[in-house]
Amino acid sequence: MAGLNKVMIIGNLGADPEMRYTADGTALTSFRVAASRNYSGPDGERKEETEWFSVVTWRKLAEQCSQFLQKGRRVYVEGRLQTRSWDGPDGQKRYRTEVIADRVLFLDRIGGAPFGEEHDASPDAAPEMAPEDIPFE
Secondary structure (H helix, E strand, O other): OOOOOOEEEEEEEOOOOEEEEOOOOOEEEEEEEEEEEEEEOOOOOEEEEEEEEEEEEEHHHHHHHHHHOOOOOEEEEEEEEEEEEEEOOOOOEEEEEEEEEEEEEEOOOOOOOOOOOEEEOOOOOOOOOOHHHOOOO
């Protein structure tokens, strides 16, 4: 029986995306998206809760996100969750869960980019990373 690992997020970028290249020259762009939800507390008071997601894009999608996205842009991100681990400089095991995006929609018009511009990754968009290929942390 196959499982399902799918994430869909609509939110705003918290900072400009960061583009890097792996040792083999593969483009990688990462950015953080804030998604908020509103709800009523037990006392009836309206509250807002914001969750931050780390998003990683690869290859052509990475290049497009680096070119068109910037802090504050509203985006729809679709992909899968992936948790990776590494040993930190202090010898402690570190973990990070990220959204590996295979689809990004730009939901607003800033700087002349078309509204609703859609960027899809190819099925092989997110390769498995070897620890030595991790360009950050």
